[in-house]
Every structure is written in C-alpha cells, then in structure tokens.
Amino acid sequence: MIKVENLSKKFGDITAVENISFDIGKSEIFGFLGPNGAGKTTTIRMLATIISPNSGNITIDGRDSKENGEYIRSIIGILTESPGMYEKISAYDNLDYFSRFYGLSEEGRRKNIEKYLKMFDLWDRKDDPAGTYSKGMKQKLALSRALIHEPKILFLDEPTAGLDPESAYMVRNFIEGLKKEKITVFLCTHNLAEASSLSDRVCIIKRKIIKIATLDELQNSDKNTRVEITFNDKAERYMGLMNKINELKNIELDGNKAIVTIEKPETSNPKVIKKIMDDGAQILYFNEVKATLEEIYLSLIKDEESR
Amino acid sequence: MKKAVIIFKKEIKEIIKNKTIWLPVIIVVIIFSIAMPMAFILGSGTILEDVDTVNFINKVFGSVDDPLKVLIGFILKQLLILLLLIPAMVPSLIAPSSVLMEKENKTLEPLLATPIKTSELLIGKTLTALVPSFITSTICFIILTIVVDIIAFIKLGYLPLPTLEWVIVAFILSPLLSFIITMISIIVSSKSTDIKSAQGIGSMVILPIYLVIGLQLAGIFLINITYLLIGCLILLAVCPLVLKLAVRVFDRENIVTNWKIKT
Numbered sequence: 372m373i374k375v376e377n378l379s380k381k382f383g384d385i386t387a388v389e390n391i392s393f394d395i396g397k398s399e400i401f402g403f404l405g406p407n408g409a410g411k412t413t414t415i416r417m418l419a420t421i422i423s424p425n426s427g428n429i430t431i432d433g434r435d436s437k438e439n440g441e442y443i444r445s446i447i448g449i450l451t452e453s454p455g456m457y458e459k460i461s462a463y464d465n466l467d468y469f470s471r472f473y474g475l476s477e478e479g480r481r482k483n484i485e486k487y488l489k490m491f492d493l494w495d496r497k498d499d500p501a502g503t504y505s506k507g508m509k510q511k512l513a514l515s516r517a518l519i520h521e522p523k524i525l526f527l528d529e530p531t532a533g534l535d536p537e538s539a540y541m542v543r544n545f546i547e548g549l550k551k552e553k554i555t556v557f558l559c560t561h562n563l564a565e566a567s568s569l570s571d572r573v574c575i576i577k578r579k580i581i582k583i584a585t586l587d588e589l590q591n592s593d594k595n596t597r598v599e600i601t602f603n604d605k606a607e608r609y610m611g612l613m614n615k616i617n618e619l620k621n622i623e624l625d626g627n628k629a630i631v632t633i634e635k636p637e638t639s640n641p642k643v644i645k646k647i648m649d650d651g652a653q654i655l656y657f658n659e660v661k662a663t664l665e666e667i668y669l670s671l672i673k674d675e676e677s678r
Numbered sequence: 679m680k681k682a683v684i685i686f687k688k689e690i691k692e693i694i695k696n697k698t699i700w701l702p703v704i705i706v707v708i709i710f711s712i713a714m715p716m717a718f719i720l721g722s723g724t725i726l727e728d729v730d731t732v733n734f735i736n737k738v739f740g741s742v743d744d745p746l747k748v749l750i751g752f753i754l755k756q757l758l759i760l761l762l763l764i765p766a767m768v769p770s771l772i773a774p775s776s777v778l779m780e781k782e783n784k785t786l787e788p789l790l791a792t793p794i795k796t797s798e799l800l801i802g803k804t805l806t807a808l809v810p811s812f813i814t815s816t817i818c819f820i821i822l823t824i825v826v827d828i829i830a831f832i833k834l835g836y837l838p839l840p841t842l843e844w845v846i847v848a849f850i851l852s853p854l855l856s857f858i859i860t861m862i863s864i865i866v867s868s869k870s871t872d873i874k875s876a877q878g879i880g881s882m883v884i885l886p887i888y889l890v891i892g893l894q895l896a897g898i899f900l901i902n903i904t905y906l907l908i909g910c911l912i913l914l915a916v917c918p919l920v921l922k923l924a925v926r927v928f929d930r931e932n933i934v935t936n937w938k939i940k941t
Contacts, residue, residue, distance in 0.1 A: 460692065501710075
C-alpha cells in the first residue's frame with residue numbers, strides 16, 4: 372500500500388530524514404517510533420504529500436506521489452500533531468467543511484458526520500463551537516475528521532496524546548478495529564505500550580531507520596535473555612551467590628524474585644540452575660522474561676547514539 | 679475552483695459573525711458615503727462666505743462663473759479619493775484575519791492534507807477579502823451618488839453624479855486597489871504572528887491615498903481622467919507582481935514549515 376525508497380529530506384543544512392526505505396502492506400498497522408526530532412512528523416508530511424522529499428520515491432496505492440498528490444490526499448486521512456480545529460464554529464460544521472473537499476454528497480457528509488461523532492461520543496455536543504471542547508474531545512473530533520471520507524490509509528500522529536485513560540482505551544480499540552475495515556494505519560507514537568499492542572510491525576527511526584521488525588522478531592533478536600528466578604526465600608539471601616556466577620548480569624531483586632540477564636541462555640541456563648541448587652538454594656520457578664518494546668527501543672536508541 | 683468556493687463560503691459565514699471586521703466598515707461607509715457628502719453639500723453655501731476658501735478656489739481654478747458648483751465638484755473629487763479607503767480598508771481587515779485565523783487554529787496542515795491545491799487555497803482566501811470589498815465599495819459608491827444627487831438636486835437643482843471619473847474610480851481603480859491590498863495583506867499575514875500587526879502593516883498601503891488627498895487639498899494636483907487612467911495602468915502593472923509574490927508565499931511546504939504564530 373505504501374512503498375518508500377531512499378527517502379531524504381533536508382531543511383536548510385539540517386537533515387530531518389536520511390535515506391529511509393520501507394513497505395507497508397494493506398490493512399497493516401505500522402508503528403513508527405523515535406525520539407523527538409527523529410523525523411517522524413517530516414516523514415508523515417512527505418507521505419501525505421504535504422511536503423516534498425529532496426530525494427527518493429514514495430508510491431502510495433500504486434501511484435507515484437510526485438505526480439499524484441491530489442489523488443493520494445483524497446485516499447488518506449491524517450491526524451496531525453495538534454488537532455487543528457476552527458474554534459469558533461461548531462464541531463458539526465468543522466467536519467462538514469473538511470468533508471466537502473473530498474467531494475462527498477450532502478447525504479454522505481451528513482451520514483458520516485453522524486457516524487463518527489456518535490462513535491466518539493461527541494454527538495450530543497455537535498452544535499457547540501470546537502473551541503469549547505476539552506483537549507481530549509478536540510483530539511476525538513480531529514480523529515473523526517481524519518476518517519470522515521473513509522480513507523484507505525490513516526496517518527496518526529500521537530492519537531492518544533492528551534486523552535484521558537478511558538478515551539485513550541476507546542481510541543486504541545478503534546485503531547485495532549480498523550484492521551477489519553482494511554484500512555492501513557501509519558501510527559506515530561511515543562507510547563510504546565500502545566505501539567506494542569497495536570502494531571503489526573514497528574519501525575524505529577532516528578533520522579535514519581534503526582530497525583523494522585515485528586515485536587516477536589525484536590524480542591527474539593536480543594542475544595541476551597532476561598530470566599526471572601523465584602526462590603523459596605528472600606532473593607536477597609542469594610545475592611552473594613548470584614554475584615559469583617559469571618553468566619548472570621544485571622541482577623535486580625524483587626522479594627523472592629531475582630530478574631537477571633543471562634548470556635547464551637541455551638548453554639548457560641543448566642549451569643546457572645545447577646550452581647544455585649548446589650549452593651543449597653531452592654528454585655521454585657525459572658522463567659524467561661520477554662523484553663518489552665520499551666526496553667528494546669531504549670537499547671536500540673542508546674546503541675545508535677553511541678555510534 | 680469548486681474548493682476555493684468552499685473556503686470562500688465558510689469564511690464569509692465567519693466574517694458575518696465577526697463584528698470586529700464589519701463594524702468599522704459600516705461606520706466608515708456611513709461617514710464617507712452619507713455623513714460627509716451631506717455635511718459638505720449642505721454647508722457649501724456657508725463655506726463660500728469664508729474668504730480663504732474663495733481665495734483657494736481662485737488660486738486653483740482661476741476666475742469661475744459659479745464658485746459653488748466648482749467647490750462642490752472639488753469636494754466630490756476629494757470624496758472620490760476618500761472612498762478609495764473602502765476598497766483599501768476592507769481587504770486589509772479581512773485577509774489578515776482569514777490567514778492568521780488558520781495559523782492560530784493550526785488548521786493549515788489538516789487543510790493542506792485534503793485534496794486541495796495551494797492555488798485553490800489562495801483563490802479562496804483572495805475571494806474572501808475581494809468580494810466583500812467589491813460589494814462594500816459598490817454599495818458605498820451607489821449610496822454616495824444617491825445622497826449627493828438628492829441633496830444637490832434639492833439645494834442646487836442639478837445632479838453632480840455620476841461622472842466618468844466616478845465610473846473609473848468605482849469600477850476599475852477600486853477593484854484593482856482591492857486586489858493589490860488583498861495580495862499584500864496575505865503576504866504580510868504569512869509572515870506575521872498576530873492579527874493586529876498584520877492589519878497594521880497591511881493598512882500602511884493606504885498611505886498613498888492620503889498623499890493624493892493631501893496634494894489635492896494643497897492645490898498642487900487635481901484628479902482628472904488622465905491621472906486616473908495613469909493610476910489604473912500603474913495598479914494594473916503592480917497586480918501580477920503582488921500575485922507572483924503571493925503565489926510564492928502560498929507554497930505548500932512554506933506554509934507548513936515557516937508559517938508560525940505566537941504561542
């Protein structure tokens with residue numbers, strides 16, 4: 372659905388995005404992660420044909436972005452960093468105004484506005500000026516605007532930023548549901564738990580692409596394994612013992628549990644267990660702990676910074 | 679063009695709701711097209727009792743048969759130029775408000791993400807300032823003509839308006855001026871961070887109008903058909919230049935990355 376090849380963008384002397392390439396399939400949720408200033412918004416703007424790249428190619432829905440900007444903008448919806456609503460006019464009129472640019476009939480506009488305002492619990496306040504809405508309501512209104520013409524691709528820049536937990540949960544469920552509607556979602560977020568639960572694949576970027584993979588691939592690519600050892604007693608008692616075992620690193624204690632990193636687990640685990648047991652300790656459980664996306668992300672960013 | 683009309687219609691609705699835009703316009707229309715001509719014509723007889731005024735007429739026009747008619751003709755020339763303040767003022771109030779409103783609401787990016795061309799956005803914004811300006815100016819010229827003719831006919835028994843100068847100012851000079859000031863206001867607004875400074879800088883372009891009025895009152899220069907046509911030609915030559923600049927300012931990338939607002 373989206374094909375990006377060697378895309379670069381400079382603003383004056385500053386390189387915002389350097390030589391990035393990726394493909395996104397139909398109805399895929401693609402998490403786009405990176406620190407502030409990593410080039411996420413710039414990439415979204417280029418994909419949405421709001422700005423042009425300095426080099427590289429973008430193909431969306433089989434069409435080159437350079438010659439088909441208007442077509443591409445007609446099949447995408449975008450939730451920008453800031454909701455951007457006309458504060459003095461009503462929520463309904465805001466949506467009606469934007470939907471007119473997509474050539475929707477009066478009936479189609481009315482139907483879709485009602486559908487999305489009801490979906491996001493805004494229907495009762497449809498006639499209130501958008502300026503009277505809370506930050507969360509504006510965000511939901513902006514999301515309704517992004518969807519009003521039923522786009523094939525949705526670009527979401529921090530969709531749950533500023534939302535209360537209940538609304539954020541609702542929006543996340545909604546994004547998850549977009550898969551069934553065959554909508555491709557380009558999800559830009561700092562909320563790594565959200566990216567982890569929603570994305571089919573994630574792309575970590577810091578000007579250049581650091582990694583593109585599924586969460587499973589990211590977790591399995593880690594050569595070190597985190598293991599949770601549960602003792603029958605306070606783990607603190609066995610700290611001296613664990614410190615002597617060379618295979619154990621980064622020991623963290625939590626009650627009866629010790630969370631440790633083990634290098635080359637397939638060969639080290641039996642040795643570690645034996646050494647602990649030989650010293651008289653009782654192991655109740657020995658479980659692998661999968662690294663979270665947050666841990667992987669921080670580690671990858673740290674590696675990139677140290678290069 | 680259809681999308682430009684969508685912008686235009688929405689903006690007009692907002693202007694109607696915004697009395698800080700239309701209230702000063704109504705006040706100026708009342709002053710320039712009703713109050714001032716009434717006061718001038720009704721008071722013209724008394725003015726002629728003033729020795730300095732008679733001396734001024736003799737200095738500018740030489741010896742004349744009917745000084746009252748000459749005086750009214752002269753006053754109407756001042757009013758004619760004063761009325762140009764309307765096509766200059768309306769766009770300098772509307773265009774900055776229209777552009778800065780987009781910046782303040784941060785709606786430019788979502789708007790540019792729709793299948794709109796930047797040219798359609800520019801045309802929409804231009805129409806928003808230009809159409810009310812043309813309508814207001816035309817109404818103003820018509821009201822002035824009616825007021826002047828009624829009072830002049832009752833008091834002096836003749837209809838001084840419309841004249842050819844009148845037609846040129848109302849239907850050629852005034853729209854050209856509106857267009858130029860709209861473009862300048864849009865260019866200035868794209869760089870401005872608040873509405874007041876944009877309106878202030880935009881309204882500076884009105885200064886040449888005051889200069890013409892000043893020169894006329896000093897007796898140095900008197901508007902006639904030739905001068906008006908020269909003025910039209912100059913404005914016509916300026917039109918493509920300001921349009922070119924505005925188009926450059928209305929570049930999609932420039933709007934998204936460089937148009938900032940005070941936060």
